[in-house]
C-alpha cells in the first residue's frame with residue numbers, strides 16, 4: 001500500500017491520503033485501532049454519518065485504520081472561516097449526539113446504554129457535501145448517553161472560558177446553542193461531574209487546559225440554570 005500526502009494531524013494520529021477515495025489513520029503510539037473500526041462499522045450500518053472503514057486493508061499494523069476519504073473542512077475550521085455560525089455549530093453537534101444515541105448499544109446488556117463517542121466536538125466533525133460526518137472514534141465506549149452530551153459540553157465550554165483564546169466568544173455562543181438543542185438529553189448532574197473528572201485526567205490535555213475544566217463545568221451549570 002502506497003502512502004500519500006499527510007492530510008491532517010491531530011493529538012493522537014496522523015492521517016495520510018492513500019488515493020482519491022481512501023485515507024490511512026495511523027496512531028503515533030501503540031493504540032489498537034481495531035476496536036474503533038468495529039464501532040464505526042456498527043454505527044455506519046445504523047445509518048450514522050461516519051466514514052466507511054476497510055478492515056484488513058493496509059499493512060496490517062494494529063495502529064492503522066483505513067477509511068473513506070472525506071472532503072470538506074472540519075466544523076472548527078468552518079466557523080473560523082465564517083462559513084458557519086457558532087450557533088449552527090452547537091445545533092449540529094447536538095443533533096449528531098441525539099442521532100448517535102438513538103442507536104441501540106452494540107455490546108452492553110444495559111438497555112439504557114448507548115454507543116458514546118466521548119470526544120464529539122467541532123474539530124471531530126467534517127462538513128461534507130453529504131452533510132456532517134463524525135471522525136476520531138478513539139475514545140468511544142458504551143454507557144449513559146447523558147455522559148456523552150456532558151463531555152461535548154465540557155470540551156466546548158473549555159474553549160468558552162479560555163480568556164486567551166480568540167474563539168472564547170464563539171465557543172460560548174456554540175455552547176448555549178448546544179445545550180438548548182440537547183434539552184433533556186443533557187445530564188447536568190452526575191454525568192457532568194463524571195465528564196469533568198474524565199476530562200481532567202485526559203492525557204492529551206496540557207496542564208493549562210486541565211486547569212479550565214472546573215470553570216467550564218461551572219459555566220455549563222450556570223447556563224443550565226438560566
Ligand SMILES: Nc1ncnc2c1ncn2[C@@H]1O[C@H](COP(=O)(O)OP(=O)(O)O)[C@@H](O)[C@H]1O
Pocket residue numbers: 007008009010011012013014015023025051067068069070071074123124135136137138
Ligand atoms: N476520513 C477522513 N478523510 C479526510 N481527512 C480526514 C479523515 N479523517 C481525518 N482526517 C483529517 O485528519 C485530521 C485528524 O484526524 P482525527 O481522527 O481527528 O485525529 P486525532 O485523534 O489525532 O485528532 C482531521 O482533522 C482531518 O483533517
Ligand SMILES: [Mg+2]
Pocket residue numbers: 010011123124136
Ligand atoms: Mg480529532
